[in-house]
Amino acid sequence: MSHGWVLEAGGRGLPLGYLAGTAALLWGMNQVRRSFWLCALLALPGTLCHEASHWVVGRLLNGQPAGFTVIPRREGRGFVLGSVALRNLRWYNACFIGLAPLLLLPLAYGLFLWRLGGNPDLGWPEAAMMYLIANLLFGALPSWQDLRIAARSPISWLLLVGLLAWGWRQFRRPGPPAQAGSYLPSPVLTGSLAPLHSW
Numbered sequence: 001m002s003h004g005w006v007l008e009a010g011g012r013g014l015p016l017g018y019l020a021g022t023a024a025l026l027w028g029m030n031q032v033r034r035s036f037w038l039c040a041l042l043a044l045p046g047t048l049c050h051e052a053s054h055w056v057v058g059r060l061l062n063g064q065p066a067g068f069t070v071i072p073r074r075e076g077r078g079f080v081l082g083s084v085a086l087r088n089l090r091w092y093n094a095c096f097i098g099l100a101p102l103l104l105l106p107l108a109y110g111l112f113l114w115r116l117g118g119n120p121d122l123g124w125p126e127a128a129m130m131y132l133i134a135n136l137l138f139g140a141l142p143s144w145q146d147l148r149i150a151a152r153s154p155i156s157w158l159l160l161v162g163l164l165a166w167g168w169r170q171f172r173r174p175g176p177p178a179q180a181g182s183y184l185p186s187p188v189l190t191g192s193l194a195p196l197h198s199w
Contacts, residue, residue, distance in 0.1 A: 013114055018130060022112075025134035036079055040072035043081060045132060046139030047072075050101045051082040053139075054146075057100035058086050091153050098150030101140050108136035141143035 032038045042045075043088070047070050058065045067085035086097065115129050135154045 018112060018116065018126070018133075021127065021130040022134045024064040026130070026137060027130055029134060029138055036072065036074065040079070040081055043135065043138055044070065046104075046135035046137075047081040049104055049107075049136060050139035050140075051084050053100040053103050054097055057103075058084065058093070058097045061096055062088055062090075063093050063097050064088040068093050089149065089152075092155065093153075095150045095153035095156040095159065096150075098148075098153075098156075099142055099148045101146065104136045104140035108133050108140065111136070 029039070029042055032042060053063045053066060054065050055064070057152055064087040066087045067082055067083070070082040072081045073081055089097065111129070115126065139171055
């Protein structure tokens with residue numbers, strides 16, 4: 001007996017269901033940010049992955065991680081869900097350590113594709129998977145502190161300039177030239193009032 005939810009949308013029901021469920025969970029996680037403990041509890045998997053990404057990249061790039069915590073605490077008017085202490089934060093590793101949570105984006109995308117590859121029914125196991133994907137997306141956002149750390153590195157600024165130059169080049173690039181015979185004028189644009197269907 002299957003307890004799965006069935007979605008049909010022209011063969012795209014499962015991906016649309018995943019996207020809608022993940023979007024709803026992200027919206028809900030954003031709404032509970034006002035509640036300190038509820039937000040900390042719901043975002044715990046994302047926080048763990050966020051801080052683990054800092055720790056792993058810090059370890060790989062000689063940042064010398066000295067502390068790791070996912071115990072939330074209040075700080076000023078906000079709160080901190082977790083942190084990683086580093087002893088050797090330098091110009092050559094600050095960019096990559098600060099922006100390490102962005103590595104969770106391809107992980108979430110890969111998990112999304114993996115789950116859709118098996119054509120599962122939408123049910124409680126898939127709801128749990130959507131929750132995990134939403135947490136990965138939630139945890140992939142670098143905090144303001146992460147961005148401040150990354151901004152201390154000239155590598156960050158070079159990457160930003162390169163990204164802006166690439167974006168500007170893509171924006172300014174002319175579209176592909178039209179091929180001969182590919183333009184079919186619309187009857188409305190040419191002034192023809194001939195009916196589209198004759199009854």
